[in-house]
Amino acid sequence: MNNKAIKKVVIAGGGTAGWMTAAALSKLFGKNLDVVLVESDDIPTVGVGEATIPTLHIFHRLLGINEQEFMAATNATFKLGISFENWRDVNKDYIHSFGFLGQNCWAADFQHFWLKGKQRGIVSAIGDYVPEHLAARAGKFAVDADQASNYAYHLDAGLYAVFLQKLAEKHGLKRIEGRINNVVLEKDNGFISSLELTNGKVVEGDLFIDCTGSRALLIEQALHTGYEDWSHILPCDSAIAVQTKTVTKPVPYTRSIARDAGWQWKIPLQNRTGNGFVFCSKYMSNEEATQTLLNNIEGELLNEPRVIKYKTGTRRKHWNKNCVAIGLSSGFIEPLESTGIHLFQKAIIRLMQMFPSQGIKQSAVDEFNIQTKTEVDSIKDFIILHYNLTDRKDTPFWRYCSNMDIPETLKHRMLLFKESANVFKKEEELFGETSWVQVMMGQGLMPEQYHPIVDLMDDNELQKFLDNIKLTVKRKVDNWPNHLDFIEQHCKAK
16 A cells, blocks of 8 residues: 555544553654644543543553552542443343453353352342442442452543643653644545644644544545444434532442433542433434433532534544544444443554554555454444343333344344353454343343253252352452542542
8 A cells, every 4th residue: 555664643633532542652652653643722622521441451551550640630430330220121220340250161151050040049139249240339449469450440531631641742742733724635545644734834744543533534524434324223313411519429330321312321530420411312302301411410510511413333444544543533332331442542552553664554454444343343232232122112212222123243142142141252342241141131131041061060069159159259349448438548639
């Protein structure tokens, strides 16, 4: 495609995606690469509460970020999972926790043992066999020396961008102030050659990263890459966000509360609560949605609620010519499972793994796009699962969701679980077996049988096996402190 060596990378746009990209490239490649970021003070970054998933630990380890410093700087709290309320049906709740279910064997995962125990009446709720699940319900948290990083964070995205900006500039990142007015393309191959700013500056580069959000100034407006629309299977198209003063102790999980035509989030930070409402404008007006949100929040408003329109879907290519889309410019999957920042970091890491230092090759571009498409498709299926697998028929929105035609890949996974209790994670998929099991069971899908290897245990052996796991989980969580007490000692914001 282009044998020109990549010596200068231009990041268009700031925000979480832009500054994550800037921090990674400048810290890890900065000695051999000129990295600049173009953003405008006229396009402010709004600091809102944002939820993450445990994969953020990978990104922070790469950049050498200290957890205590990061959490104090971003008013962060800990997250052990998501509470899904009213999703299966009104007043029926469950938690999708991080961590792993019980104990597996070579032929069968833990749910098979639990299912036989359920038939025999010798088990309790499946979450009792997961430390993170039990701790979330108990409002406890700790970081043990031998503990896996099965936790994530609630953070202020605006402060996170500021934190990463300081790190990036420490490693040589150059920030250029200005609003992009024009994207200049090379006549012979259609590659981007430079960005023209409204203040007259021209920023040239070899590789361009589009972090301009849903405007997608480079990847779409300049390169006309195309968009795959998912609104027929993920029909919510609007969101409202508002912050409130904290009136209760922060819980170590995100709350997702299903409403008549969408769902509400509650994200507790150290200094405030992030609230929002994702809804479908075909079934609810902006005014009704705003009132629904305001009727279901606590504490004094810290800003005025505003409606944000979006279209779920993905860019047809996430790397096109010499432009890579990272962030909302690459597509949008609603934040039901807090996958936004994960997709940002995965694109950044994937780019660094395939970085075209000696020129852009089609094979690398194709592989980047294949891996990205595989991952976003699997996340899409996981999100659709929450809407489609439901007993709710009480509103037109939920009747549409429960009857819509879903992807064949999701149909297969649901049928496999129903008929055999099996779940298999494929390469490039984000969510593992434990996540699928918790959500499918939580939404009401109970398998018809378990693996025959479980029958090698008699009832007494099975009960001892299950009781030992449950007791071990309880003892571990009993020794953990209260979530807020741990924050006060570990990472209290200044």
